Amino acid sequence: MSVLYTAKASVQGEGRKGRGSTDDGRLDVELSVPKGMGGDDGPGTNPEQLFAVGYAACFHGALKNVARQNKVDASDSTVSSAVSLSKGDDGFGLSVELTVTIPGQDQAAAQKLVDAAHQMCPYSKATRGNIDVTVTALAG
Structure with missing residues (x-):
């Protein structure tokens, strides 16, 4: 197979509670832990x-x-x-x-x-x- 596209992203912080972003800046999200997993259901996604x-x-x-x-x-x-x-x-x-x-x-x-x-x-x-x-x- 020949590669058509490669997405590159990184996460900083505490893994599930931090910030994730792509190298091109198109995605930049806050990460949070859902309440069902012991989190506070704060802003952000998972x-x-x-x-x-x-x-x-x-x-x-x-x-x-x-x-x-x-x-x-x-x-x-x-x-x-x-x-x-x-x-x-x-x-x-x-x-x-x-x-x-x-x-x-x-x-x-x-x-x-x-x-x-x-x-x-x-x-x-x-x-x-x-x-x-x-x-x-x-x-x-």
Whole structure:
């Protein structure tokens, strides 16, 4: 594979409570610990929220590509993601739930598009076999 793009970012502070930014200055965010993890729910975002947005955006791009290839209008489609951080006997882990809505498609057609996008999406490929990812298609 040839590299098309490399994102570069750094975090300063206390990891989950600090500041994160990209080298090009396009993203500069305050990080905070959610209340459910012992934080104060202060201003800022957290790694799980950033991952949720990134995965949803990447999956949506894959879905649009698959829809175009199949000559399906997915212009009003939506991808929602939920990223959960859990703790077990072996430490911390992530799980993801993606819910994809494709208006104008019946359930079987929507599921076919979503399944194809899940095979194509780089985030799906990276997480496959590593964390639990559930993808649900909703017809519209």
